[in-house]
Amino acid sequence: MDNTFDITAxxxxxxxxxxxxxxxYAVCGHVDKATIHNNENATKKLAELEHSLHQLASKSRVIQDLLRLHSRHPGLFQSTKDSEIPTSLLPTDLLHIVLASASSYPSTASRLTSIMDAPVPTANLSASLIDLQPRLAKVESLQAAQNADLSLLRERTAAIIQxxxxxxxxxxxxxxxxxxxxVEDVERGVRRAEKLRREDEESL
Structure with missing residues:
Protein backbone atom coordinates (compact mmCIF):
# COMPACT_ATOMS: atom_id res chain seq x y z
CA MET A 1 0.00 0.00 0.00
CA ASP A 2 1.10 3.56 -0.70
CA ASN A 3 -0.79 5.05 2.22
CA THR A 4 1.54 5.23 5.22
CA PHE A 5 -1.37 5.22 7.67
CA ASP A 6 -2.78 2.01 6.19
CA ILE A 7 0.64 0.35 6.31
CA THR A 8 1.06 1.31 9.97
CA ALA A 9 -2.45 0.06 10.75
CA TYR A 25 -1.13 -21.33 22.22
CA ALA A 26 -0.63 -20.62 25.93
CA VAL A 27 -4.28 -21.35 26.75
CA CYS A 28 -5.23 -24.09 24.27
CA GLY A 29 -1.86 -25.68 23.55
CA HIS A 30 -2.22 -25.25 19.81
CA VAL A 31 -2.75 -22.53 17.21
CA ASP A 32 -5.45 -22.45 14.57
CA LYS A 33 -4.06 -22.90 11.06
CA ALA A 34 -6.28 -20.21 9.62
CA THR A 35 -4.54 -16.82 9.39
CA ILE A 36 -5.55 -13.41 8.12
CA HIS A 37 -4.36 -12.66 4.59
CA ASN A 38 -1.95 -9.78 4.21
CA ASN A 39 -3.60 -8.38 1.10
CA GLU A 40 -6.82 -7.50 2.93
CA ASN A 41 -7.56 -3.99 4.13
CA ALA A 42 -7.12 -2.95 7.73
CA THR A 43 -10.86 -2.81 8.51
CA LYS A 44 -11.50 -6.35 7.36
CA LYS A 45 -8.40 -7.70 9.10
CA LEU A 46 -9.38 -5.97 12.32
CA ALA A 47 -12.91 -7.42 12.10
CA GLU A 48 -11.53 -10.94 11.53
CA LEU A 49 -9.07 -10.48 14.39
CA GLU A 50 -11.89 -9.41 16.72
CA HIS A 51 -13.92 -12.43 15.57
CA SER A 52 -10.99 -14.72 16.39
CA LEU A 53 -10.71 -13.14 19.84
CA HIS A 54 -14.42 -13.74 20.51
CA GLN A 55 -14.08 -17.37 19.40
CA LEU A 56 -11.07 -17.89 21.66
CA ALA A 57 -12.87 -16.25 24.59
CA SER A 58 -15.92 -18.45 24.07
CA LYS A 59 -13.74 -21.58 24.26
CA SER A 60 -11.68 -20.60 27.32
CA ARG A 61 -13.04 -19.81 30.77
CA VAL A 62 -9.67 -18.32 31.73
CA ILE A 63 -9.91 -15.66 29.03
CA GLN A 64 -13.53 -14.97 29.96
CA ASP A 65 -12.46 -14.38 33.56
CA LEU A 66 -9.61 -12.11 32.44
CA LEU A 67 -11.90 -10.06 30.22
CA ARG A 68 -14.43 -9.77 33.04
CA LEU A 69 -11.68 -8.72 35.45
CA HIS A 70 -10.40 -6.14 32.94
CA SER A 71 -13.87 -4.67 32.51
CA ARG A 72 -14.33 -4.33 36.28
CA HIS A 73 -10.80 -3.32 37.29
CA PRO A 74 -8.91 -1.93 34.29
CA GLY A 75 -6.31 -0.36 36.56
CA LEU A 76 -4.86 -3.79 37.36
CA PHE A 77 -3.67 -4.14 33.77
CA GLN A 78 -1.93 -0.74 33.62
CA SER A 79 1.76 -0.64 34.40
CA THR A 80 3.14 2.13 36.61
CA LYS A 81 6.63 3.52 36.88
CA ASP A 82 8.87 2.36 39.70
CA SER A 83 9.29 5.93 40.87
CA GLU A 84 5.54 6.44 41.21
CA ILE A 85 3.85 5.35 44.42
CA PRO A 86 0.42 3.96 43.49
CA THR A 87 -1.23 5.12 46.70
CA SER A 88 -2.37 8.24 48.48
CA LEU A 89 -0.87 7.17 51.83
CA LEU A 90 1.84 9.16 53.54
CA PRO A 91 5.43 7.84 53.44
CA THR A 92 5.32 7.16 57.19
CA ASP A 93 2.20 5.02 56.76
CA LEU A 94 3.83 3.15 53.89
CA LEU A 95 6.90 2.57 56.06
CA HIS A 96 4.76 1.02 58.79
CA ILE A 97 3.08 -1.25 56.26
CA VAL A 98 6.41 -2.36 54.77
CA LEU A 99 7.97 -3.03 58.18
CA ALA A 100 4.93 -4.98 59.31
CA SER A 101 5.26 -7.27 56.28
CA ALA A 102 9.05 -7.46 56.25
CA SER A 103 9.13 -10.97 57.72
CA SER A 104 7.15 -12.36 54.79
CA TYR A 105 9.51 -11.02 52.11
CA PRO A 106 12.13 -13.83 52.29
CA SER A 107 9.50 -16.58 52.13
CA THR A 108 7.75 -14.83 49.24
CA ALA A 109 11.04 -14.45 47.38
CA SER A 110 11.79 -18.15 47.94
CA ARG A 111 8.38 -19.14 46.59
CA LEU A 112 8.80 -16.93 43.54
CA THR A 113 12.19 -18.48 42.89
CA SER A 114 10.73 -21.97 43.10
CA ILE A 115 8.00 -20.94 40.65
CA MET A 116 10.62 -19.64 38.22
CA ASP A 117 12.52 -22.93 38.52
CA ALA A 118 9.40 -24.99 37.87
CA PRO A 119 9.31 -26.39 34.33
CA VAL A 120 6.67 -25.13 31.93
CA PRO A 121 4.16 -27.91 31.15
CA THR A 122 4.15 -29.25 27.64
CA ALA A 123 1.40 -28.52 25.15
CA ASN A 124 0.18 -32.12 25.35
CA LEU A 125 -0.22 -31.85 29.13
CA SER A 126 -2.10 -28.58 28.78
CA ALA A 127 -4.34 -30.11 26.12
CA SER A 128 -5.03 -33.13 28.35
CA LEU A 129 -6.00 -30.80 31.19
CA ILE A 130 -8.35 -28.95 28.85
CA ASP A 131 -9.86 -32.28 27.78
CA LEU A 132 -10.60 -33.00 31.45
CA GLN A 133 -12.85 -29.96 31.68
CA PRO A 134 -16.07 -31.78 30.61
CA ARG A 135 -15.42 -34.54 33.16
CA LEU A 136 -14.73 -31.97 35.87
CA ALA A 137 -17.99 -30.22 34.96
CA LYS A 138 -19.86 -33.53 35.31
CA VAL A 139 -18.23 -34.17 38.69
CA GLU A 140 -19.14 -30.64 39.79
CA SER A 141 -22.78 -31.13 38.75
CA LEU A 142 -22.83 -34.51 40.54
CA GLN A 143 -21.46 -32.90 43.68
CA ALA A 144 -24.11 -30.18 43.48
CA ALA A 145 -26.82 -32.86 43.17
CA GLN A 146 -25.38 -34.73 46.16
CA ASN A 147 -25.32 -31.52 48.20
CA ALA A 148 -28.97 -30.95 47.31
CA ASP A 149 -29.82 -34.52 48.40
CA LEU A 150 -27.93 -34.02 51.67
CA SER A 151 -29.78 -30.78 52.30
CA LEU A 152 -33.10 -32.55 51.70
CA LEU A 153 -32.08 -35.36 54.07
CA ARG A 154 -31.16 -32.81 56.74
CA GLU A 155 -34.56 -31.17 56.40
CA ARG A 156 -36.35 -34.54 56.62
CA THR A 157 -34.26 -35.54 59.65
CA ALA A 158 -35.08 -32.26 61.39
CA ALA A 159 -38.79 -32.79 60.64
CA ILE A 160 -38.67 -36.34 62.03
CA ILE A 161 -36.90 -35.19 65.21
CA GLN A 162 -39.41 -32.39 65.66
CA VAL A 183 -53.24 -40.16 91.53
CA GLU A 184 -53.30 -37.04 93.69
CA ASP A 185 -57.10 -36.89 93.38
CA VAL A 186 -57.35 -40.54 94.44
CA GLU A 187 -55.01 -39.96 97.38
CA ARG A 188 -57.08 -36.99 98.52
CA GLY A 189 -60.22 -39.12 98.25
CA VAL A 190 -58.64 -41.94 100.26
CA ARG A 191 -57.48 -39.51 102.97
CA ARG A 192 -60.93 -37.95 103.12
CA ALA A 193 -62.59 -41.39 103.45
CA GLU A 194 -60.18 -42.40 106.23
CA LYS A 195 -60.85 -39.13 108.06
CA LEU A 196 -64.58 -39.68 107.86
CA ARG A 197 -64.20 -43.27 109.08
CA ARG A 198 -62.14 -42.16 112.07
CA GLU A 199 -64.71 -39.48 112.94
CA ASP A 200 -67.49 -42.09 112.76
CA GLU A 201 -65.54 -44.45 115.04
CA GLU A 202 -64.85 -41.69 117.54
CA SER A 203 -68.52 -40.62 117.57
CA LEU A 204 -69.53 -44.15 118.50
Whole structure:
Protein backbone atom coordinates (compact mmCIF):
# COMPACT_ATOMS: atom_id res chain seq x y z
CA MET A 1 0.00 0.00 0.00
CA ASP A 2 1.10 3.56 -0.70
CA ASN A 3 -0.79 5.05 2.22
CA THR A 4 1.54 5.23 5.22
CA PHE A 5 -1.37 5.22 7.67
CA ASP A 6 -2.78 2.01 6.19
CA ILE A 7 0.64 0.35 6.31
CA THR A 8 1.06 1.31 9.97
CA ALA A 9 -2.45 0.06 10.75
CA UNK A 10 -1.80 -3.28 9.03
CA UNK A 11 1.51 -3.72 10.84
CA UNK A 12 -0.18 -2.96 14.16
CA UNK A 13 -2.92 -5.51 13.41
CA UNK A 14 -0.26 -8.07 12.48
CA UNK A 15 1.37 -7.53 15.86
CA UNK A 16 -2.01 -7.93 17.55
CA UNK A 17 -2.59 -11.13 15.60
CA UNK A 18 0.79 -12.47 16.72
CA UNK A 19 -0.02 -11.72 20.36
CA UNK A 20 -3.42 -13.36 19.95
CA UNK A 21 -1.77 -16.50 18.55
CA UNK A 22 0.60 -16.59 21.51
CA UNK A 23 -2.33 -16.32 23.90
CA UNK A 24 -4.17 -19.06 22.02
CA TYR A 25 -1.13 -21.33 22.22
CA ALA A 26 -0.63 -20.62 25.93
CA VAL A 27 -4.28 -21.35 26.75
CA CYS A 28 -5.23 -24.09 24.27
CA GLY A 29 -1.86 -25.68 23.55
CA HIS A 30 -2.22 -25.25 19.81
CA VAL A 31 -2.75 -22.53 17.21
CA ASP A 32 -5.45 -22.45 14.57
CA LYS A 33 -4.06 -22.90 11.06
CA ALA A 34 -6.28 -20.21 9.62
CA THR A 35 -4.54 -16.82 9.39
CA ILE A 36 -5.55 -13.41 8.12
CA HIS A 37 -4.36 -12.66 4.59
CA ASN A 38 -1.95 -9.78 4.21
CA ASN A 39 -3.60 -8.38 1.10
CA GLU A 40 -6.82 -7.50 2.93
CA ASN A 41 -7.56 -3.99 4.13
CA ALA A 42 -7.12 -2.95 7.73
CA THR A 43 -10.86 -2.81 8.51
CA LYS A 44 -11.50 -6.35 7.36
CA LYS A 45 -8.40 -7.70 9.10
CA LEU A 46 -9.38 -5.97 12.32
CA ALA A 47 -12.91 -7.42 12.10
CA GLU A 48 -11.53 -10.94 11.53
CA LEU A 49 -9.07 -10.48 14.39
CA GLU A 50 -11.89 -9.41 16.72
CA HIS A 51 -13.92 -12.43 15.57
CA SER A 52 -10.99 -14.72 16.39
CA LEU A 53 -10.71 -13.14 19.84
CA HIS A 54 -14.42 -13.74 20.51
CA GLN A 55 -14.08 -17.37 19.40
CA LEU A 56 -11.07 -17.89 21.66
CA ALA A 57 -12.87 -16.25 24.59
CA SER A 58 -15.92 -18.45 24.07
CA LYS A 59 -13.74 -21.58 24.26
CA SER A 60 -11.68 -20.60 27.32
CA ARG A 61 -13.04 -19.81 30.77
CA VAL A 62 -9.67 -18.32 31.73
CA ILE A 63 -9.91 -15.66 29.03
CA GLN A 64 -13.53 -14.97 29.96
CA ASP A 65 -12.46 -14.38 33.56
CA LEU A 66 -9.61 -12.11 32.44
CA LEU A 67 -11.90 -10.06 30.22
CA ARG A 68 -14.43 -9.77 33.04
CA LEU A 69 -11.68 -8.72 35.45
CA HIS A 70 -10.40 -6.14 32.94
CA SER A 71 -13.87 -4.67 32.51
CA ARG A 72 -14.33 -4.33 36.28
CA HIS A 73 -10.80 -3.32 37.29
CA PRO A 74 -8.91 -1.93 34.29
CA GLY A 75 -6.31 -0.36 36.56
CA LEU A 76 -4.86 -3.79 37.36
CA PHE A 77 -3.67 -4.14 33.77
CA GLN A 78 -1.93 -0.74 33.62
CA SER A 79 1.76 -0.64 34.40
CA THR A 80 3.14 2.13 36.61
CA LYS A 81 6.63 3.52 36.88
CA ASP A 82 8.87 2.36 39.70
CA SER A 83 9.29 5.93 40.87
CA GLU A 84 5.54 6.44 41.21
CA ILE A 85 3.85 5.35 44.42
CA PRO A 86 0.42 3.96 43.49
CA THR A 87 -1.23 5.12 46.70
CA SER A 88 -2.37 8.24 48.48
CA LEU A 89 -0.87 7.17 51.83
CA LEU A 90 1.84 9.16 53.54
CA PRO A 91 5.43 7.84 53.44
CA THR A 92 5.32 7.16 57.19
CA ASP A 93 2.20 5.02 56.76
CA LEU A 94 3.83 3.15 53.89
CA LEU A 95 6.90 2.57 56.06
CA HIS A 96 4.76 1.02 58.79
CA ILE A 97 3.08 -1.25 56.26
CA VAL A 98 6.41 -2.36 54.77
CA LEU A 99 7.97 -3.03 58.18
CA ALA A 100 4.93 -4.98 59.31
CA SER A 101 5.26 -7.27 56.28
CA ALA A 102 9.05 -7.46 56.25
CA SER A 103 9.13 -10.97 57.72
CA SER A 104 7.15 -12.36 54.79
CA TYR A 105 9.51 -11.02 52.11
CA PRO A 106 12.13 -13.83 52.29
CA SER A 107 9.50 -16.58 52.13
CA THR A 108 7.75 -14.83 49.24
CA ALA A 109 11.04 -14.45 47.38
CA SER A 110 11.79 -18.15 47.94
CA ARG A 111 8.38 -19.14 46.59
CA LEU A 112 8.80 -16.93 43.54
CA THR A 113 12.19 -18.48 42.89
CA SER A 114 10.73 -21.97 43.10
CA ILE A 115 8.00 -20.94 40.65
CA MET A 116 10.62 -19.64 38.22
CA ASP A 117 12.52 -22.93 38.52
CA ALA A 118 9.40 -24.99 37.87
CA PRO A 119 9.31 -26.39 34.33
CA VAL A 120 6.67 -25.13 31.93
CA PRO A 121 4.16 -27.91 31.15
CA THR A 122 4.15 -29.25 27.64
CA ALA A 123 1.40 -28.52 25.15
CA ASN A 124 0.18 -32.12 25.35
CA LEU A 125 -0.22 -31.85 29.13
CA SER A 126 -2.10 -28.58 28.78
CA ALA A 127 -4.34 -30.11 26.12
CA SER A 128 -5.03 -33.13 28.35
CA LEU A 129 -6.00 -30.80 31.19
CA ILE A 130 -8.35 -28.95 28.85
CA ASP A 131 -9.86 -32.28 27.78
CA LEU A 132 -10.60 -33.00 31.45
CA GLN A 133 -12.85 -29.96 31.68
CA PRO A 134 -16.07 -31.78 30.61
CA ARG A 135 -15.42 -34.54 33.16
CA LEU A 136 -14.73 -31.97 35.87
CA ALA A 137 -17.99 -30.22 34.96
CA LYS A 138 -19.86 -33.53 35.31
CA VAL A 139 -18.23 -34.17 38.69
CA GLU A 140 -19.14 -30.64 39.79
CA SER A 141 -22.78 -31.13 38.75
CA LEU A 142 -22.83 -34.51 40.54
CA GLN A 143 -21.46 -32.90 43.68
CA ALA A 144 -24.11 -30.18 43.48
CA ALA A 145 -26.82 -32.86 43.17
CA GLN A 146 -25.38 -34.73 46.16
CA ASN A 147 -25.32 -31.52 48.20
CA ALA A 148 -28.97 -30.95 47.31
CA ASP A 149 -29.82 -34.52 48.40
CA LEU A 150 -27.93 -34.02 51.67
CA SER A 151 -29.78 -30.78 52.30
CA LEU A 152 -33.10 -32.55 51.70
CA LEU A 153 -32.08 -35.36 54.07
CA ARG A 154 -31.16 -32.81 56.74
CA GLU A 155 -34.56 -31.17 56.40
CA ARG A 156 -36.35 -34.54 56.62
CA THR A 157 -34.26 -35.54 59.65
CA ALA A 158 -35.08 -32.26 61.39
CA ALA A 159 -38.79 -32.79 60.64
CA ILE A 160 -38.67 -36.34 62.03
CA ILE A 161 -36.90 -35.19 65.21
CA GLN A 162 -39.41 -32.39 65.66
CA UNK A 163 -42.31 -34.83 65.18
CA UNK A 164 -40.77 -37.30 67.65
CA UNK A 165 -40.30 -34.58 70.22
CA UNK A 166 -43.82 -33.24 69.73
CA UNK A 167 -45.63 -36.58 69.59
CA UNK A 168 -43.61 -38.79 71.91
CA UNK A 169 -41.82 -36.56 74.38
CA UNK A 170 -44.38 -33.79 74.91
CA UNK A 171 -47.41 -36.08 74.80
CA UNK A 172 -45.74 -38.55 77.16
CA UNK A 173 -45.05 -35.69 79.53
CA UNK A 174 -48.69 -34.58 79.32
CA UNK A 175 -49.83 -38.16 79.99
CA UNK A 176 -47.59 -38.44 83.04
CA UNK A 177 -48.84 -35.10 84.32
CA UNK A 178 -52.46 -36.19 83.86
CA UNK A 179 -51.76 -39.52 85.59
CA UNK A 180 -50.05 -37.79 88.48
CA UNK A 181 -53.01 -35.45 88.84
CA UNK A 182 -55.42 -38.40 88.93
CA VAL A 183 -53.24 -40.16 91.53
CA GLU A 184 -53.30 -37.04 93.69
CA ASP A 185 -57.10 -36.89 93.38
CA VAL A 186 -57.35 -40.54 94.44
CA GLU A 187 -55.01 -39.96 97.38
CA ARG A 188 -57.08 -36.99 98.52
CA GLY A 189 -60.22 -39.12 98.25
CA VAL A 190 -58.64 -41.94 100.26
CA ARG A 191 -57.48 -39.51 102.97
CA ARG A 192 -60.93 -37.95 103.12
CA ALA A 193 -62.59 -41.39 103.45
CA GLU A 194 -60.18 -42.40 106.23
CA LYS A 195 -60.85 -39.13 108.06
CA LEU A 196 -64.58 -39.68 107.86
CA ARG A 197 -64.20 -43.27 109.08
CA ARG A 198 -62.14 -42.16 112.07
CA GLU A 199 -64.71 -39.48 112.94
CA ASP A 200 -67.49 -42.09 112.76
CA GLU A 201 -65.54 -44.45 115.04
CA GLU A 202 -64.85 -41.69 117.54
CA SER A 203 -68.52 -40.62 117.57
CA LEU A 204 -69.53 -44.15 118.50
Missing amino acids: LETIDLLETRLKRIE RWYTVDVLRAGDSWAELESR
